[in-house]
Amino acid sequence: MSRTAVVAGVGPGLGASIARKFAREGCDVALLARTEPYVEALATELEATAGSGVPIPADVTDPGEVEAAFERVHDELGPVDVLVNHASGGSWKGLLELDVDEFESAMAVGPRGGFLCARAAVPDMLEGDGGTVIFTGATSAVRGRGGALGFSAAKFAVRGMAESMARELGPDGVHVAHVVIDGQIRPPDADVDDPDAYLDPDAIAESYWHLVEQDRSSWTLELDLRPHVESF
Amino acid sequence: MSRTAVVAGVGPGLGASIARKFAREGCDVALLARTEPYVEALATELEATAGSGVPIPADVTDPGEVEAAFERVHDELGPVDVLVNHASGGSWKGLLELDVDEFESAMAVGPRGGFLCARAAVPDMLEGDGGTVIFTGATSAVRGRGGALGFSAAKFAVRGMAESMARELGPDGVHVAHVVIDGQIRPPDADVDDPDAYLDPDAIAESYWHLVEQDRSSWTLELDLRPHVESF
Amino acid sequence: MSRTAVVAGVGPGLGASIARKFAREGCDVALLARTEPYVEALATELEATAGSGVPIPADVTDPGEVEAAFERVHDELGPVDVLVNHASGGSWKGLLELDVDEFESAMAVGPRGGFLCARAAVPDMLEGDGGTVIFTGATSAVRGRGGALGFSAAKFAVRGMAESMARELGPDGVHVAHVVIDGQIRPPDADVDDPDAYLDPDAIAESYWHLVEQDRSSWTLELDLRPHVESF
Amino acid sequence: MSRTAVVAGVGPGLGASIARKFAREGCDVALLARTEPYVEALATELEATAGSGVPIPADVTDPGEVEAAFERVHDELGPVDVLVNHASGGSWKGLLELDVDEFESAMAVGPRGGFLCARAAVPDMLEGDGGTVIFTGATSAVRGRGGALGFSAAKFAVRGMAESMARELGPDGVHVAHVVIDGQIRPPDADVDDPDAYLDPDAIAESYWHLVEQDRSSWTLELDLRPHVESF
Numbered sequence: 001m002s003r004t005a006v007v008a009g010v011g012p013g014l015g016a017s018i019a020r021k022f023a024r025e026g027c028d029v030a031l032l033a034r035t036e037p038y039v040e041a042l043a044t045e046l047e048a049t050a051g052s053g054v055p056i057p058a059d060v061t062d063p064g065e066v067e068a069a070f071e072r073v074h075d076e077l078g079p080v081d082v083l084v085n086h087a088s089g090g091s092w093k094g095l096l097e098l099d100v101d102e103f104e105s106a107m108a109v110g111p112r113g114g115f116l117c118a119r120a121a122v123p124d125m126l127e128g129d130g131g132t133v134i135f136t137g138a139t140s141a142v143r144g145r146g147g148a149l150g151f152s153a154a155k156f157a158v159r160g161m162a163e164s165m166a167r168e169l170g171p172d173g174v175h176v177a178h179v180v181i182d183g184q185i186r187p188p189d190a191d192v193d194d195p196d197a198y199l200d201p202d203a204i205a206e207s208y209w210h211l212v213e214q215d216r217s218s219w220t221l222e223l224d225l226r227p228h229v230e231s232f
Numbered sequence: 233m234s235r236t237a238v239v240a241g242v243g244p245g246l247g248a249s250i251a252r253k254f255a256r257e258g259c260d261v262a263l264l265a266r267t268e269p270y271v272e273a274l275a276t277e278l279e280a281t282a283g284s285g286v287p288i289p290a291d292v293t294d295p296g297e298v299e300a301a302f303e304r305v306h307d308e309l310g311p312v313d314v315l316v317n318h319a320s321g322g323s324w325k326g327l328l329e330l331d332v333d334e335f336e337s338a339m340a341v342g343p344r345g346g347f348l349c350a351r352a353a354v355p356d357m358l359e360g361d362g363g364t365v366i367f368t369g370a371t372s373a374v375r376g377r378g379g380a381l382g383f384s385a386a387k388f389a390v391r392g393m394a395e396s397m398a399r400e401l402g403p404d405g406v407h408v409a410h411v412v413i414d415g416q417i418r419p420p421d422a423d424v425d426d427p428d429a430y431l432d433p434d435a436i437a438e439s440y441w442h443l444v445e446q447d448r449s450s451w452t453l454e455l456d457l458r459p460h461v462e463s464f
Numbered sequence: 465m466s467r468t469a470v471v472a473g474v475g476p477g478l479g480a481s482i483a484r485k486f487a488r489e490g491c492d493v494a495l496l497a498r499t500e501p502y503v504e505a506l507a508t509e510l511e512a513t514a515g516s517g518v519p520i521p522a523d524v525t526d527p528g529e530v531e532a533a534f535e536r537v538h539d540e541l542g543p544v545d546v547l548v549n550h551a552s553g554g555s556w557k558g559l560l561e562l563d564v565d566e567f568e569s570a571m572a573v574g575p576r577g578g579f580l581c582a583r584a585a586v587p588d589m590l591e592g593d594g595g596t597v598i599f600t601g602a603t604s605a606v607r608g609r610g611g612a613l614g615f616s617a618a619k620f621a622v623r624g625m626a627e628s629m630a631r632e633l634g635p636d637g638v639h640v641a642h643v644v645i646d647g648q649i650r651p652p653d654a655d656v657d658d659p660d661a662y663l664d665p666d667a668i669a670e671s672y673w674h675l676v677e678q679d680r681s682s683w684t685l686e687l688d689l690r691p692h693v694e695s696f
Numbered sequence: 697m698s699r700t701a702v703v704a705g706v707g708p709g710l711g712a713s714i715a716r717k718f719a720r721e722g723c724d725v726a727l728l729a730r731t732e733p734y735v736e737a738l739a740t741e742l743e744a745t746a747g748s749g750v751p752i753p754a755d756v757t758d759p760g761e762v763e764a765a766f767e768r769v770h771d772e773l774g775p776v777d778v779l780v781n782h783a784s785g786g787s788w789k790g791l792l793e794l795d796v797d798e799f800e801s802a803m804a805v806g807p808r809g810g811f812l813c814a815r816a817a818v819p820d821m822l823e824g825d826g827g828t829v830i831f832t833g834a835t836s837a838v839r840g841r842g843g844a845l846g847f848s849a850a851k852f853a854v855r856g857m858a859e860s861m862a863r864e865l866g867p868d869g870v871h872v873a874h875v876v877i878d879g880q881i882r883p884p885d886a887d888v889d890d891p892d893a894y895l896d897p898d899a900i901a902e903s904y905w906h907l908v909e910q911d912r913s914s915w916t917l918e919l920d921l922r923p924h925v926e927s928f
Contacts, residue, residue: 063332094400095350100295103347107339111385115335118327144395153343156392157385163376164384168326170924186913196913203911210906215899216924217882217892223919228866228912402692418681428681435679442674447667448692449650449660455687460634460680527796558864559814564759567811571803575849579799582791608859616860617807617853624852627840632790 002051003212004077006070008032008060008117009087009109012188014136014181016042017201018084018208023051025209027082030073032056032117060087060113070120079124082212085114085158086136090151098149106150111157118165122174130173132212135162139182139232166221175219177211179204182226196229234283235444236309238302240264240292240349241319241341244420246368246413248274249433250316253441255283259314262305264288264349292319292345302352311356314444317346317390318368322383330381338382343389350397354406362405364444367394371414371464398453407451409443411436414458428461466515467676468541470494470534472524472581473551473573476652478600478645480506481665482548482672487515489673491546494537496520496581524551524577534584543588546676549578549622550600554615562613570614575621582629586638594637596676599626603646603696630685639683641675643668646690660693698747699908700773702726702766704756704813705783705805708884710832710877712738713897714780717905719747723778726769728752728813756783756809766816775820778908781810781854782832786847794845802846807853814861818870826869828908831858835878835928862917871915873907875900878922892925 005027007019019029023046031039031053039055046053054076058069073080090106091098118133125131140148141155159178166176186198204225211220226232237259239251251261255278263271263285271287278285286308290301305312322338323330350365357363372380373387391410398408418430436457443452458464469491471483483493487510495503495517503519510517518540522533537544554570555562582597589595604612605619623642630640650662668689675684690696701723703715715725719742727735727749735751742749750772754765769776786802787794814829821827836844837851855874862872882894900921907916922928 095347095354095397096400098347098351100344100348103344107343107389111339111389112332112335115327115330115381115385116332119330122327140392140396144392144397144399146396146399149347149393149396149400152392152396153347153389154392157339157343157389160372160376160384160386160388161381164372164378164381165327165376167376167378167928168328168381170926173924175924198913200911200913203914207906207910207914207916210903214903215896217894217896218899218903218921219924220903220919220921221928223916225914225916228869228871228915230866232863232917399696402694405692407692430681432679432681435682439674439678439682439684442671446671447664449662449664450667450671450689451692452671452687452689453696455684457682457684460637460639460683462634464631464685559811559818559861560864562811562815564808564812567808571807571853575803575853576796576799579791579794579845579849580796583794586791604856604860608856608861608863610860610863613811613857613860613864616856617811618856620856621803621807621849621853624836624840624848624850625845628836628842628845628848629791629840631840631842632792632845 003027003081004073004079005082005084006030006032006073006080006117006121007084007086008113009085010039010042014185014201014204015086017205018086019046019053021202021205021209022082023049023053026050028052028054028077030054030056030077032058032060032069034059060117061108063116066116066120079128080121080131081125081128082132083117083121084134084136084208085117087113088136090154092148092151094147095149103150106154107157110154111161114158114161122169125174126172130216132175133165134208134211135178137178137180139180142180163221170219173216175214175216177220178222179208180222180224182224182232183230197227199225199227235259235313236305236311237314237316238262238264238305238312238349238353239316239318240345241317242271242274246417246433246436247318249437250318250440251278251285253434253437255281255285257441258282260284260286260309262286262288262309264290264292264301266291292349293340295348298348298352311360312353312363313357313360314364315349315353316366316368316440317349319345320368322386324380324383326379327381335382338386339389342386343393346390346393354401357406358404362448364407365397366440366443367410369410369412371412373412395453402451405448407446407448409452410454411440412454412456414456414464415462429459431457431459467491467545468537468543469546469548470496470537470544470581470585471548471550472496472577473549474503474506478649478665478668479550481669482550483510483517485666485669485673486546487513487517490514492516492518492541494518494520494541496522496524496533498523524581525572527580530580530584543592544585544595545589545592546596547581547585548598548600548672549581551577552600554618556612556615558611559613567614570618571621574618575625578622578625586633589638590636594680596639597629598672598675599642601642601644603644606644627685634683637680639678639680641684642686643672644686644688646688646696647694661691663689663691699723699777700769700775701778701780702728702769702776702813702817703780703782704728704809705781706735706738710881710897710900711782713901714782714904715742715749716745717898717901718778719745719749721905722746724748724750724773726750726752726773728754728756728765730755756813757804759812762812762816775824776817776827777821777824778828779813779817780830780832780904781813783809784832786850788844788847790843791845799846802850803853806850807857810854810857818865821870822868826912828871829861830904830907831874833874833876835876837876859917866915869912871910871912873916874918875904876918876920878920878928879926893923895921895923
């Protein structure tokens with residue numbers, strides 16, 4: 001079965017690895033991000049896969065842009081089967097340094113962006129045979145980090161939203177999952193001193209795909225991922 | 233020692249019980265809420281206590297109003313020792329019913345309001361002998377509720393913010409705590425069929441005061457409170 | 465009201481601080497531990513309080529000794545109102561160093577000892593006006609520690625037992641609580657370089673007493689305690 | 697690569713599904729359980745797979761039997777690469793009904809059995825290229841169940857042990873994971889009214905295998921599994 005997948009907040013690194021994995025598995029992947037040249041280059045790269053990539057430049061924090069983006073997805077690829085809410089943001093500042101705009105910005109990218117994309121994609125899943133919504137989380141989604149107030153608040157909010165959606169939508173066939181990335185992801189094209197200290201984004205993407213493939217009798221709400229050498 | 237306390241989002245019910253308890257213990261309590269007649273009436277009631285109450289009408293979601301409110305607190309009561317972030321909101325709707333404005337509103341009251349009040353109050357504590365910041369949480373802060381997406385996201389966000397602040401500010405003498413209220417609070421002046429099924433707001437206020445009184449060698453980040461008959 | 469309290473696994477440090485606090489509040493405190501001279505000396509010390517202390521030498525891991533000990537408590541002090549399961553043990557070794565006897569020993573002290581004492585004390589509470597059972601936990605009760613396998617397994621087991629008992633017994637008026645001590649407790653009579661780095665056992669005892677005093681409309685299942693400077 | 701896997705506590709249901717999946721993937725699977733006829737029949741069934749099954753009758757709670765069983769595994773299949781600690785037990789009784797033997801029995805099957813098998817298997821993994829240890833958990837491993845005291849204590853203990861082992865052994869290449877099965881597993885050969893209400897054991901086994909296949913840069917410590925219609 002060919003699936004239509006949306007990776008919202010795709011960028012070099014984990015977002016691209018997810019898009020590549022899903023396209024290799026035959027998905028047509030809508031690549032949502034603000035940076036038009038990047039999503040166009042990635043779409044070109046995905047032509048070599050069993051699936052395809054379609055660049056959809058859009059700001060996930062803007063209700064109008066998200067609506068327009070999902071209209072394009074519908075027109076070009078049909079109803080959405082899989083949504084990965086991958087956008088994340090927020091400067092790492094504590095209470096005393098963070099200003100209101102920075103706080104608002106952190107809350108807009110992850111929580112509001114995730115909400116807007118889910119609201120646009122889930123009706124397709126409910127009308128069809130169900131679907132999958134995956135949220136990318138972080139350690140700061142389960143343990144608030146000192147000195148990263150906006151980031152922690154936003155990551156917690158996304159996790160709470162994912163749990164709420166999982167309980168609302170599971171019985172109707174929509175699998176909502178939250179992945180806790182606990183550690184540093186290996187930067188693309190970078191020489192790193194100790195490769196073992198990083199999560200390999202291609203390896204993470206395998207677990208995302210496993211979540212998509214899970215039978216509805218045995219769905220996972222949350223899993224954590226970390227390098228084998230990580231202290232935690 | 234007489235303390236200056238701010239109860240942000242005070243209203244009939246738990247907020248009023250906290251204000252009464254703190255005033256009975258000798259605190260001068262700034263009563264922050266949008267409803268001017270309510271906070272004025274509560275302030276009058278608190279004249280009979282060892283402490284006092286000062287009505288400060290303000291919308292905690294508005295940066296300018298919060299700033300002005302804390303200036304009034306400083307002018308009338310001096311530096312803040314204790315802040316209770318009690319404001320909470322958010323309609324209980326799921327993904328398919330919630331609109332963007334309702335989502336934004338939920339995120340404004342708890343997370344942004346809590347952030348704004350903490351930013352205004354904590355510098356006083358750091359300049360003085362430390363202080364206490366308590367966030368009122370709910371079951372939906374630790375377990376996202378299906379059909380209450382905005383509420384769950386907001387309550388999780390507040391918890392993440394509290395954890396982040398606790399780690400940032402604890403070493404400098406500011407005790408940040410998060411209270412998980414797990415159950416229904418007995419409504420004021422209401423006849424209820426089964427009083428045992430509700431949390432008594434005066435009893436909850438005793439635990440808030442215990443958090444204020446804890447020695448800095450043994451601080452609690454989080455405690456839960458529920459009626460003894462509650463299923464959980 | 466004068467209460468009968470049992471502190472099981474009392475010793476110098478936190479156990480003694482709990483016994484002292486409870487006796488100061490008027491409790492008659494049964495002091496259960498293996499070391500007879502210690503509990504006798506502590507009992508003598510408690511003569512100066514509003515309550516009293518009764519030495520009950522016993523090994524909490526031995527079903528027969530626990531039964532006999534609680535018979536003595538009944539005979540000398542009457543029905544039990546409060547039980548503190550404070551005994552804890554287990555060498556800090558990982559999988560590769562720990563032998564079966566050490567594993568069994570860890571599981572005997574905390575989990576089996578706690579079970580035996582609760583089984584002996586709770587019927588009194590159910591026949592009377594309810595009561596309180598507090599388990600002393602540790603960080604390793606919520607986060608398994610590498611290199612402390614038996615200790616982690618035992619601390620988790622105690623927490624699971626406490627949660628199960630809380631749900632079983634709460635509706636019948638028995639308050640079961642679990643306290644997570646996160647950090648080092650200041651050793652008695654020791655000069656320490658940095659007193660701020662330790663939990664003060666007398667301060668911890670205040671929170672134990674708060675749990676005993678909580679109104680049944682607003683009970684806490686779990687709270688954590690740590691020094692304000694602790695990294696966590 | 698052909699792997700040697702041990703499923704400890706295998707029986708009809710999930711244990712058998714795990715053994716079948718692993719054998720289909722080419723593993724030689726040692727089938728540890730007390731019931732000799734059962735493991736022999738299952739081994740015969742696995743002859744049709746790419747791997748194989750070897751019946752190893754043994755009581756996992758008995759240190760001597762576990763030692764002998766793993767000697768047989770070594771002799772017949774070579775060093776162990778994968779261990780699934782699947783044995784579980786414990787009557788569902790509360791504090792007031794559970795006797796000491798029942799409590800001890802619950803603690804023997806899951807915690808002690810898991811400890812004994814891990815101690816026997818992990819040295820092989822450390823001498824080789826690493827390996828995987830998976831513990832089967834349940835809802836009662838993360839939320840103590842009222843009326844199931846021994847079961848809750850045992851399931852918590854196993855989870856604490858798994859976390860401790862994960863932190864101890866991860867850096868040396870041994871992946872330790874804990875799976876929370878949240879719901880009823882479909883009974884083998886049973887007609888059930890509502891198949892959707894159960895976890896399919898074959899579907900669960902897919903997630904166990906995913907854990908075995910995860911790259912060491914991105915290991916999962918814990919995942920939950922439940923039917924899509926489950927209330928949780």
